[in-house]
Amino acid sequence: MKVRDVMQKRxxxxxxxxxxxxxxxxxxWNGIRHLPVCRKPDGRVIGILSERDVLRAYKRLGxxxxxMARPVSELMTAPVEHIHPDAELADAAADMSTRKLGCxxxxxxxxxxxxxxxxxxxxxxxQYPTDYRKRAPAGAAASVASIMxxxxxxxxxxxxxxxxxxxxLQAGVRHxxxxxxxxxxxxxxxxxxxxxxxxxPARGLAPEELPQALRELRVASIMTNYPRTIDQDAPIxxxxxxxxxxxxxxxxxxxxxxxLRGIVSYIDVLKYCQAQSSAGGGGV
Numbered sequence: 300m301k302v303r304d305v306m307q308k309r310x311x312x313x314x315x316x317x318x319x320x321x322x323x324x325x326x327x328w329n330g331i332r333h334l335p336v337c338r339k340p341d342g343r344v345i346g347i348l349s350e351r352d353v354l355r356a357y358k359r360l361g362x363x364x365x366x367m368a369r370p371v372s373e374l375m376t377a378p379v380e381h382i383h384p385d386a387e388l389a390d391a392a393a394d395m396s397t398r399k400l401g402c403x404x405x406x407x408x409x410x411x412x413x414x415x416x417x418x419x420x421x422x423x424x425x426q427y428p429t430d431y432r433k434r435a436p437a438g439a440a441a442s443v444a445s446i447m448x449x450x451x452x453x454x455x456x457x458x459x460x461x462x463x464x465x466x467x468l469q470a471g472v473r474h475x476x477x478x479x480x481x482x483x484x485x486x487x488x489x490x491x492x493x494x495x496x497x498x499x500p501a502r503g504l505a506p507e508e509l510p511q512a513l514r515e516l517r518v519a520s521i522m523t524n525y526p527r528t529i530d531q532d533a534p535i536x537x538x539x540x541x542x543x544x545x546x547x548x549x550x551x552x553x554x555x556x557x558x559l560r561g562i563v564s565y566i567d568v569l570k571y572c573q574a575q576s577s578a579g580g581g582g583v
Contacts, residue, residue, distance in 0.1 A: 302391050303384035305423045306405050306413035312337045313371055315345060319356045320367040322348055323494060332491065333402040335411060336375045344404050344411050346375030350490045351473065354464055381406045384413060392420045396569040417565040422543055443538050444531040446571050447552045447561035453478050456486065456519035463518060464493050474549040474562060477522050482558040484551045486522035496521040528553045531560050539568050 312335045313322050322334055336346040352374040356366045381404045382391050391403060395417060405413035452466055452475035463475055467490060477486030496516060528551045529538050541550060542565055552561040 300388040300423065301384065302382055302386045302388055302403075302405055302415055303413070305388060305419045306384065306415045307419065308413045310335060310404075310411060310414045312342075312344075312411065313348065314339055315372040315375070316370050318368050319353060319371055319374065322371050323353050323367065326350060326353065326491075327495060333414070333416070334371070335379070335404045335414065336371055336377075337411070342411070343409065344379055344381065344406065346372070346377035347379045347402070347404065348375045349401060350494060351468070352376070353494055354490050355468060379404060382415065383407060388420065388423060391415055392569055392572070395420065396566060396572075399566060417569060418546060418548075420569060421539065421565050441534055442531065443529055443533050443535060443552055443563055444561070446535060446538075446567045447531070447563040448472075448567065449561045451476050451551070451559070451562035453482075453559055454518060455479075456517065456522070458518045459514070460493060460496065460516040460518060460521060461514055463488065464490075467493075474564070476551045476559050476562060477518060478559050484526070484528055484553060484557065484559050486518070486524050487526040487549070487551060488518060488522045489548060492521045492523070526551060528557070529563065530555070535568065535571055538563050539572075542568060 311325055311329045311331060313325060315336050315338055325334060326332065332350045334348045335344045336348055337343060338345045348371050355374060356369065380394070380398065380400060382394070384405050384407050394400065395403060395415075400417075402414055402416045404411055405415055452463070452470060452472060454463060454466075454475055454477055456477055467473070467475060473490045475488045476484055477488065479485050527541060527545055527547065529541060531552050531554055538550060541547070549562050549564040551559055552563055554560050
């Protein structure tokens with residue numbers, strides 16, 4: 300299977316001199332996590348802007364009220380990794396899992412023709428009837444516990460969003476779990492939730508009001524309540540199926556008493572699938 304078979308052909312882009320505020324709105328309106336940044340006037344892709352980059356700008360609002368008015372070129376990742384549409388999907392998946400890339404712009408003859416995301420790659424796996432429980436090595440390697448991240452950010456409903464944003468940036472993660480006093484999962488927060496909480500025009504917040512709003516906002520007001528979770532002893536194929544069907548970026552991992560034990564993401568599953576392929580279990 301080739302990259303062109305699963306890539307998204309309609310791509311939202313942004314010019315390098317546009318503001319982070321506009322980038323934020325484009326992401327929200329289009330329900331996307333990444334924006335290829337294009338150079339004027341030829342439209343060449345010169346960088347990529349992610350939700351995490353926008354989150355960094357929000358973190359600055361406390362000390363730099365005009366942070367969202369900065370051009371996207373200041374926070375974009377450059378040079379950008381990209382791939383050809385005729386590349387093998389398995390190679391693209393390997394590159395994304397190894398480099399921890401959320402997306403790859405698809406370039407042909409110097410022009411942007413599509414974009415490939417981790418959800419596109421994982422979704423393509425649903426087209427194959429491969430049973431990963433049979434392909435997995437015997438023992439713990441078949442369980443979610445073997446691929447999850449065992450130390451996710453765990454916080455409480457009354458914690459402040461601004462402090463959460465700082466922790467997520469420092470840890471380099473896109474999701475945090477919300478637990479009660481007994482460690483039971485009651486919510487999950489993504490970097491998109493943090494952005495959406497202040498980036499929706501319907502809130503009617505003036506730029507000078509954003510820093511104060513950030514300081515006062517609590518996790519309870521932006522989290523997804525009682526999210527889907529997965530048992531630590533469940534097979535990896537179950538995690539893959541849930542991630543594909545729900546289009547969640549990550550799942551809290553719990554024990555038999557529903558207490559938080561870790562978190563598993565698209566990237567974790569892709570890494571597992573790639574390892575299986577390299578070990579002779581078949582292609583992604």
